Amino acid sequence: MEATNPNPSSMSGVAAASAAELLCCANARALLDSVDAFLFDCDGVIWKGDKLIDGVPQTLDMLRSKGKKLVFVTNNSTKSRIQYANKFQSLGLSVNQDEIFSSSFAAAMYLKVNQFPSHKKVYVIGGEGIGQELQLAGFTALGGPEDAEKRAQWKSNCLFEHDKDVGAVVVGLDPDINYYKLQYATLCIRENPGCLFIATNRDSVGHMTDLQEWPGAGCMVAAVCGSTEQEPIVVGKPSTFMMDFLLQKFNLTTSRMCMVGDRLDTDILFGQNAGCKTLLVLSGVTTQSTLDDPSNSIKPDYYTDKVSDILSLLGE
Numbered sequence: 001m002e003a004t005n006p007n008p009s010s011m012s013g014v015a016a017a018s019a020a021e022l023l024c025c026a027n028a029r030a031l032l033d034s035v036d037a038f039l040f041d042c043d044g045v046i047w048k049g050d051k052l053i054d055g056v057p058q059t060l061d062m063l064r065s066k067g068k069k070l071v072f073v074t075n076n077s078t079k080s081r082i083q084y085a086n087k088f089q090s091l092g093l094s095v096n097q098d099e100i101f102s103s104s105f106a107a108a109m110y111l112k113v114n115q116f117p118s119h120k121k122v123y124v125i126g127g128e129g130i131g132q133e134l135q136l137a138g139f140t141a142l143g144g145p146e147d148a149e150k151r152a153q154w155k156s157n158c159l160f161e162h163d164k165d166v167g168a169v170v171v172g173l174d175p176d177i178n179y180y181k182l183q184y185a186t187l188c189i190r191e192n193p194g195c196l197f198i199a200t201n202r203d204s205v206g207h208m209t210d211l212q213e214w215p216g217a218g219c220m221v222a223a224v225c226g227s228t229e230q231e232p233i234v235v236g237k238p239s240t241f242m243m244d245f246l247l248q249k250f251n252l253t254t255s256r257m258c259m260v261g262d263r264l265d266t267d268i269l270f271g272q273n274a275g276c277k278t279l280l281v282l283s284g285v286t287t288q289s290t291l292d293d294p295s296n297s298i299k300p301d302y303y304t305d306k307v308s309d310i311l312s313l314l315g316e
């Protein structure tokens with residue numbers, strides 16, 4: 001089975017030439033006038049864990065009232081699109097499932113567009129969201145939350161069995177990762193001929209709760225890279241794989257879109273890779289000093305503290 005990396009160049013980093021501009025009244029107005037759609041990252045932009053960031057509902061309402069299309073693109077794979085729609089609703093935001101693009105959905109769509117055979121199975125290191133999206137796409141998922149309590153046994157004359165029909169391993173954020181899952185995924189990738197290794201994303205850390213950052217999917221992916229000595233196909237940001245779905249769904253032009261995110265190496269690079277305008281918010285994992293550090297080559301077009309600055313700067 002052949003499958004290609006959806007966007008190999010995206011991992012190398014694309015440096016924007018000019019320095020980021022602080023968002024102000026004048027450029028906020030110009031930005032609003034020059035785009036038809038805003039793509040929002042979620043963790044660190046819309047919410048932190050289960051806590052909404054101040055001013056988000058009013059800002060989204062204002063943008064919608066001006067006829068802007070709003071789309072939500074998250075690398076957090078723990079939920080499916082249906083589960084995300086419920087989360088938005090529980091936070092008082094009315095967002096349709098069709099407006100949400102999660103890396104869990106991207107993993108299932110990657111298999112679909114690459115015609116992954118339906119008789120093959122997918123082993124998952126990750127949360128419920130990946131399994132749900134795989135099922136909705138007609139695939140059989142193994143592992144995930146079901147293997148949360150399993151223990152690998154080191155006993156002589158005892159072979160760790162794995163399913164030879166697993167044709168892909170998907171690795172995402174998994175708070176219940178364990179040695180059993182690592183052995184399972186490793187055997188599939190190393191021993192099942194042609195088995196794909198797909199990563200939902202490689203974020204180093206994220207605001208899984210409102211008060212602090214936690215290890216992201218990058219560390220789960222790194223564990224499997226370590227044991228298999230293979231590099232994964234990454235379907236989440238900064239790969240533009242999800243962008244293709246988004247553009248198919250909504251009739252949008254990338255140069256008239258603005259990606260709003262809190263990470264440089266995923267969100268801002270994703271926006272730049274696709275040819276969108278980019279706005280970094282400092283309400284998540286990136287600090288002003290990281291942005292300004294001479295070693296940082298990823299410069300957004302604009303930056304500001306938080307999403308609701310758009311509202312206040314426009315005097316709405």
Ligand SMILES: O=C(O)COP(=O)(O)O
Pocket residue numbers: 041042043044073074075076077173201203205206207216217
């Ligand atoms: O939680 C993560 O790993 C990243 O999620 P985000 O893309 O919504 O910021």
Ligand SMILES: [Mg+2]
Pocket residue numbers: 041042043044045261262263284
């Ligand atoms: Mg984020």
